[in-house]
Amino acid sequence: MIILKFGGTSVGTPEAIVKTVDIIIEASEQKRVAVVVSAFGGVTDALIQIAKAAAAGQPYTEALQKIIRRHCEVWQALLPQKTSSESTIEPLLTELQDIITGISLIREVSPKTLDLVTSFGERLSASIIAQVITARGTHAEYLDARSVVVTDHQFTRALVQKEITYENIQKYFASHPNLQVITGFIGATPNQATTTLGRGGSDYSASLFGAALGAGEIQIWTDVDGVLTADPRKVPDAFLVESLSYEEAMELAHFGAKVIYPPTMVPALESHIPVRIKNTFHREVPGTLINSVPTVSEQPIKGISSMKNIALLLVSGGGMVGISGIAERLFASLAKEQINVILITQASSEYSICLAIERSQAERAKEVIEAAFALELQSGLLNPIKVEDRVAIIAVVGNGMREKPGSAGRLFQTLGKHHINIMAIAQGSSELNISAVIREADEERAIRVLHDSFFFPRKKILHLFVIGTGLIGGALLEQIKNQWAALKEDQTITLRIIGIMNSQGMILNPNGIDLSAWKQTLSAEGLSSSLSTMIETIRSLNLPSSVLVDCTASEEIAAKYEEILKCGISIVTPNKKANSGSLARYQTLKKTAKETGTWFLYQTTVGGGLPIISTLRDLIASGDRITSIEGVLSGTLSWLFHSFTAGTSFGALVKKAKDQGYTEPDPRDDLSGMDVARKLLVLAREAGLQMELSDIQVESLVPEACKHAASIEKFWQCLPQADHVFEERRKNSTMQGKKLCYLASLKNSVATVRLEMVGPEHPCYNLSGTDNLIAFTTDRYREQPLIIRGPGAGAEVTAAGVLADIIRLAKYS
Ligand code: ADP
Ligand code: ASP
Ligand code: MG
Numbered sequence: 001m002i003i004l005k006f007g008g009t010s011v012g013t014p015e016a017i018v019k020t021v022d023i024i025i026e027a028s029e030q031k032r033v034a035v036v037v038s039a040f041g042g043v044t045d046a047l048i049q050i051a052k053a054a055a056a057g058q059p060y061t062e063a064l065q066k067i068i069r070r071h072c073e074v075w076q077a078l079l080p081q082k083t084s085s086e087s088t089i090e091p092l093l094t095e096l097q098d099i100i101t102g103i104s105l106i107r108e109v110s111p112k113t114l115d116l117v118t119s120f121g122e123r124l125s126a127s128i129i130a131q132v133i134t135a136r137g138t139h140a141e142y143l144d145a146r147s148v149v150v151t152d153h154q155f156t157r158a159l160v161q162k163e164i165t166y167e168n169i170q171k172y173f174a175s176h177p178n179l180q181v182i183t184g185f186i187g188a189t190p191n192q193a194t195t196t197l198g199r200g201g202s203d204y205s206a207s208l209f210g211a212a213l214g215a216g217e218i219q220i221w222t223d224v225d226g227v228l229t230a231d232p233r234k235v236p237d238a239f240l241v242e243s244l245s246y247e248e249a250m251e252l253a254h255f256g257a258k259v260i261y262p263p264t265m266v267p268a269l270e271s272h273i274p275v276r277i278k279n280t281f282h283r284e285v286p287g288t289l290i291n292s293v294p295t296v297s298e299q300p301i302k303g304i305s306s307m308k309n310i311a312l313l314l315v316s317g318g319g320m321v322g323i324s325g326i327a328e329r330l331f332a333s334l335a336k337e338q339i340n341v342i343l344i345t346q347a348s349s350e351y352s353i354c355l356a357i358e359r360s361q362a363e364r365a366k367e368v369i370e371a372a373f374a375l376e377l378q379s380g381l382l383n384p385i386k387v388e389d390r391v392a393i394i395a396v397v398g399n400g401m402r403e404k405p406g407s408a409g410r411l412f413q414t415l416g417k418h419h420i421n422i423m424a425i426a427q428g429s430s431e432l433n434i435s436a437v438i439r440e441a442d443e444e445r446a447i448r449v450l451h452d453s454f455f456f457p458r459k460k461i462l463h464l465f466v467i468g469t470g471l472i473g474g475a476l477l478e479q480i481k482n483q484w485a486a487l488k489e490d491q492t493i494t495l496r497i498i499g500i501m502n503s504q505g506m507i508l509n510p511n512g513i514d515l516s517a518w519k520q521t522l523s524a525e526g527l528s529s530s531l532s533t534m535i536e537t538i539r540s541l542n543l544p545s546s547v548l549v550d551c552t553a554s555e556e557i558a559a560k561y562e563e564i565l566k567c568g569i570s571i572v573t574p575n576k577k578a579n580s581g582s583l584a585r586y587q588t589l590k591k592t593a594k595e596t597g598t599w600f601l602y603q604t605t606v607g608g609g610l611p612i613i614s615t616l617r618d619l620i621a622s623g624d625r626i627t628s629i630e631g632v633l634s635g636t637l638s639w640l641f642h643s644f645t646a647g648t649s650f651g652a653l654v655k656k657a658k659d660q661g662y663t664e665p666d667p668r669d670d671l672s673g674m675d676v677a678r679k680l681l682v683l684a685r686e687a688g689l690q691m692e693l694s695d696i697q698v699e700s701l702v703p704e705a706c707k708h709a710a711s712i713e714k715f716w717q718c719l720p721q722a723d724h725v726f727e728e729r730r731k732n733s734t735m736q737g738k739k740l741c742y743l744a745s746l747k748n749s750v751a752t753v754r755l756e757m758v759g760p761e762h763p764c765y766n767l768s769g770t771d772n773l774i775a776f777t778t779d780r781y782r783e784q785p786l787i788i789r790g791p792g793a794g795a796e797v798t799a800a801g802v803l804a805d806i807i808r809l810a811k812y813s
Contacts, residue, residue, distance in 0.1 A: 003035075003217070007202065008039055010280040023280065025138050036202060036209060038202040039118075051100065051103055051114055051117045055104070057104070071089055075089055112194075145186050148169050149187030152189065166212040202261075203260055203261040204263045211268065224259060225285045226285070227252065230304045231257065241302050243295045246275075248398060252395075254342075256393075268290075302398040306447050312387070313369070313388075315373075317381055317383045319380075320350055330369065334368060337368050343356040362389065399432060419568075421439065422438060424437040459492050462546075465499035465547070467502075476799040476802050492811070493811070495806065499537065504522065504526065505529050546568070547569065548569055549572050550573040550574075562585075566596060575605070576602075576605040604801035604805070605679065609800045609804070610774075611788065616776065626777075626778050627777045629776055630743060631744060632742060632774075633772055634742060636664075636670040637670060638772060638792075650723050665712075667715075672698075673742070676753045696751040699755055742755050742756075
């Protein structure tokens with residue numbers, strides 16, 4: 001016998017039910033099986049809401065009709081040949097409606113009534129599924145668990161009386177050999193009042209039936225591949241855990257891994273029945289096997305789980321020191337009120353005890369403790385009870401922690417490194433789990449960083465927000481997409497694009513945007529573009545290692561860099577606006593990055609993809625002293641002057657450069673020399689000089705007459721007038737055996753950008769294409785300068801340079 005349990009996620013839609021029924025029929029052809037089902041996904045929540053609304057005199061009819069319609073639609077979709085009069089669900093739906101009407105009339109819903117209301121979810125679902133299976137040719141019977149599962153009177157979380165329940169189940173199955181489709185989650189008191197076993201309790205029902213019938217395996221079919229290393233909705237890198245011990249599974253579940261309900265393990269463990277978690281939608285995946293065999297794994301831990309909506313209560317005072325029985329009284333008072341304590345820590349001084357409980361019970365717990373210790377509080381032996389609201393618990397779980405020291409250290413270190421404050425910590429005496437209480441706002445970031453640190457200790461995950469998808473931004477996204485496979489293989493770096501923004505709109509996805517379809521997603525689902533919303537989202541998502549990649553030339557964005565760095569977000573950019581703006585801003589940004597532990601990388605602001613800035617930094621960092629920097633820093637001007645040979649006119653050459661796409665839309669931006677001056681300024685500052693743009697002597701190549709041309713057309717018309725000036729300079733240099741070259745130079749703290757003549761001995765004499773060239777003369781490179789040469793512009797190489805900065809950040813941050 002095998003028990004197959006299908007959760008709400010497996011019976012949420014007609015398509016899912018078809019898959020579920022396929023699995024049941026196939027299994028029943030091989031072995032005797034019994035099936036336990038949950039309510040359709042979301043139905044239990046909806047029923048609770050409806051009952052509460054009815055009791056509060058609020059509107060509920062629409063929600064109730066929706067539930068009714070949903071069941072009828074599934075019925076009609078899967079059992080079309082049945083007429084509605086044959087429908088067994090109709091009486092159930094009518095009864096449900098009557099009960100809700102009753103609640104709305106008496107304006108009250110007790111836990112007992114609530115259990116009766118929620119029981120309809122499982123009763124409807126099991127009843128429909130039994131008929132669908134029968135309609136497919138395998139005779140199946142509906143079993144209402146209330147006729148066999150006997151519980152106490154703790155409505156909404158009733159305790160099962162196992163002995164009598166097992167006996168009932170065995171008797172029932174002995175006389176009912178057909179396939180049973182059983183309602184999960186529900187039971188009844190000895191006097192037939194409907195009870196439920198706690199939210200998520202269908203797993204427990206399956207385990208009970210398994211234990212009673214001596215099943216060979218209990219299979220929990222759900223919508224994930226098994227138990228994963230963390231909740232996949234919170235940690236996109238979570239992966240399948242192949243096997244767990246019952247204890248490990250119980251700990252993970254206790255601290256929030258909803259995939260299994262913690263008590264489920266108890267009957268299975270008692271009867272040594274393996275539990276397997278499987279995915280209804282990926283049947284071929286083997287899933288997770290939970291049994292008593294302790295498994296060894298490379299990592300010390302098996303998984304990380306977390307719980308929100310927790311409150312921390314601090315009971316402290318001198319009256320607790322050395323006095324026995326305080327803890328006992330404390331827990332007894334809470335237990336009496338059925339307040340469930342999730343975690344306890346006591347300082348070794350015995351001066352304080354910290355308790356974590358569900359937030360909804362915090363007020364009540366405080367009152368209970370205050371009543372139990374009224375005298376001690378009055379006399380000052382105990383301090384007023386403190387409640388910390390809005391906290392979360394994260395727990396790392398695994399058998400391996402027993403043998404391997406250092407897990408607690410790693411947990412502290414990782415959280416500390418990411419500025420996540422630990423408010424309390426507890427380690428189970430079995431060393432199976434370490435749990436920490438943190439601020440609720442840090443919960444998601446905490447599990448992500450812990451997941452990385454425990455499972456991918458050598459891997460760095462960066463969360464990227466890309467602004468600007470023009471030539472460079474577009475090429476960058478394309479390169480990241482193409483590198484995807486290689487980066488995935490790389491055990492050290494993962495790049496995840498969380499946000500993309502351009503002037504048309506923006507998209508955000510905390511789990512990563514699919515780069516193969518980002519354009520379609522942007523046009524179909526994009527929000528309107530807003531820099532402030534983007535920054536606010538980056539801040540509130542609070543993802544570890546967030547990086548803003550600014551691929552624009554926008555001053556508006558550059559103006560926000562300081563604010564962005566202050567939020568702990570690094571910046572990578574080819575935008576020169578910030579680092580070649582005022583010295584004060586440059587210095588503030590550098591200082592802010594240092595103080596906040598972030599990075600501000602802008603390699604591509606000089607020489608596109610060429611490693612100019614990084615080389616300069618390496619030289620300085622290794623103790624070298626720069627004596628001069630000289631070179632050609634404009635691909636456009638590089639091309640213009642080495643193409644300027646006898647018989648060509650300068651004006652025509654500029655036009656040709658424009659036509660070939662080498663110039664800015666307005667070539668005056670290239671010819672003015674200001675772009676080169678800004679690049680030189682960046683290098684000067686990088687070399688340690690406190691320089692402003694106005695300190696650089698710049699020779700503009702825009703002829704005086706054309707400077708004020710009203711339009712580009714006018715500029716083209718007047719440009720040839722200056723041809724003879726350039727021609728004269730060319731002839732002059734040729735006569736001296738030299739060539740013209742637009743050089744940037746920094747020597748003895750003097751920075752100049754101008755057209756010069758260079759002889760064959762000069763490294764820039766033989767430039768070709770749109771090559772840039774930079775020569776560093778230093779103490780070490782005294783005789784021969786250190787030269788970097790190559791294409792200094794172009795979307796592809798610049799994007800590659802931006803990517804190199806991103807990778808650098810991942811490697812060294
Ligand atoms: P069902 O309706 O099948 O009972 P649940 O919603 O109760 O399904 O549980 C499955 C969900 O549990 C998954 O969709 C997943 O989001 C969540 N979950 C939380 N933690 C984990 C984990 N460690 N491994 C797998 N799933 C988890
Ligand atoms: N339907 C119940 C719930 O949603 C029980 C279950 O799904 O396990 O809590
Ligand atoms: Mg569940």
